[in-house]
Amino acid sequence: MKAWQIAAPFGIDALQQVERPQLTPGPQQVLIRVRAASLNYRDLELVEGRYQGQPDQPFIALSDGAGEVLAVGAGVSRFAVGDRVIGCFWQGWQAGPLGACSTAIPLGGPLDGMLAEQVLLDESGVVACPAHLSWEEAATLPCAALTAWQALIGEGQLKAGEWVLLQGSGGVSLFALQFALMHGARVVVTSSSEDKLQRLATLGATGLINYRTTPDWHDEVLRITAGHGVDHVLEVGGPRSFAQSLQCLHPSGQINVIGYLGGQQGEINPLLILQRNARVRGIAVGPRNAFEAMNRAIEASGMRPLIDSTYDWLDLPEALRHLASGAHFGKVVLRLG
Numbered sequence: 001m002k003a004w005q006i007a008a009p010f011g012i013d014a015l016q017q018v019e020r021p022q023l024t025p026g027p028q029q030v031l032i033r034v035r036a037a038s039l040n041y042r043d044l045e046l047v048e049g050r051y052q053g054q055p056d057q058p059f060i061a062l063s064d065g066a067g068e069v070l071a072v073g074a075g076v077s078r079f080a081v082g083d084r085v086i087g088c089f090w091q092g093w094q095a096g097p098l099g100a101c102s103t104a105i106p107l108g109g110p111l112d113g114m115l116a117e118q119v120l121l122d123e124s125g126v127v128a129c130p131a132h133l134s135w136e137e138a139a140t141l142p143c144a145a146l147t148a149w150q151a152l153i154g155e156g157q158l159k160a161g162e163w164v165l166l167q168g169s170g171g172v173s174l175f176a177l178q179f180a181l182m183h184g185a186r187v188v189v190t191s192s193s194e195d196k197l198q199r200l201a202t203l204g205a206t207g208l209i210n211y212r213t214t215p216d217w218h219d220e221v222l223r224i225t226a227g228h229g230v231d232h233v234l235e236v237g238g239p240r241s242f243a244q245s246l247q248c249l250h251p252s253g254q255i256n257v258i259g260y261l262g263g264q265q266g267e268i269n270p271l272l273i274l275q276r277n278a279r280v281r282g283i284a285v286g287p288r289n290a291f292e293a294m295n296r297a298i299e300a301s302g303m304r305p306l307i308d309s310t311y312d313w314l315d316l317p318e319a320l321r322h323l324a325s326g327a328h329f330g331k332v333v334l335r336l337g
């Protein structure tokens with residue numbers, strides 16, 4: 001059984017193609033033949049050995065993947081052979097707050113991930129594929145899509161007519177755009193690329209700002225929203241952009257702290273949170289029951305994830321370099337078999 005492994009000394013050129021023993025499902029486990037996997041920014045950090053909490057031991061790469069059930073172990077009741085399934089980013093987190101769950105642990109570091117011909121998961125860490133999605137589309141959902149869903153819908157309780165601010169056109173932001181529009185919200189989005197801004201307009205974004213040529217983008221957000229400000233922010237920029245997000249937040253609006261694409265250091269004046277009555281929350285993907293709720297919405301609406309490019313899984317280094325370039329618009333996917 002072939003797999004891609006991440007190990008010291010790290011780096012894209014140090015990725016290892018390894019042969020692992022055949023797997024047999026134990027009690028409560030399902031054996032999955034992986035058909036597609038997708039890349040997240042986190043995978044790049046793990047490959048390069050710079051993830052906060054980088055595992056010491058070698059592990060199979062990637063949190064996100066989808067495939068068919070090949071065999072089930074004793075006591076499995078949720079799935080049968082032949083079912084189309086997706087692995088959950090967090091194994092051992094079914095519902096409720098992450099802080100109240102002592103068993104949650106992510107795939108693709110430290111747990112072995114999805115970039116292998118076969119994967120063994122507990123049936124509690126697997127969800128059914130939305131029926132209308134291809135393998136490639138289904139494989140994009142576990143991390144970026146669920147993060148966007150949790151921020152806006154699961155936790156954020158987004159209402160029709162509200163304003164949403166999305167930073168950049170990465171995987172999380174594009175899913176958030178689709179979920180926001182699905183719920184009747186209006187979206188302002190920033191990007192460093194005029195070409196990507198035009199594509200975001202075509203997808204339905206109302207406000208378009210180039211954050212390179214408009215460094216004071218918060219003023220532009222206020223102009224676009226006629227002084228109202230935004231009700232929800234998906235903060236993927238990190239500490240440096242957080243202060244700007246606060247300045248264009250509607251009173252009692254919500255900021256979801258998600259990423260740190262603009263760097264991990266910066267200064268934030270907490271009094272701005274008080275003045276705006278802001279609600280600030282950290283998002284760490286989400287539990288299985290939120291993944292299932294998201295999939296119901298995807299199925300009911302017929303939504304399809306946006307895919308930038310699909311690579312053969314043996315071309316993982318090339319796919320990672322493409323993600324690292326920031327040229328992608330949509331998910332970067334790997335096809336197996």
Ligand SMILES: NC(=O)c1ccc[n+]([C@@H]2O[C@H](COP(=O)([O-])OP(=O)(O)OC[C@H]3O[C@@H](n4cnc5c(N)ncnc54)[C@H](OP(=O)(O)O)[C@@H]3O)[C@@H](O)[C@H]2O)c1
Nearest residue numbers: 041147168169170171172191192237259260261262284285
């Ligand atoms: N907390 C969680 O649960 C969670 C889950 C998923 C991801 N994340 C984090 O969220 C962030 C985004 O992840 P992703 O998968 O969406 O990444 P991605 O697909 O690699 O996004 C890359 C895009 O982000 C935009 N970007 C880069 N630097 C930026 C900056 N300083 N300000 C605004 N936008 C910037 C660029 O968009 P343009 O080309 O349009 O400029 C770039 O193309 C990462 O930091 C990731 O670690 C966190």
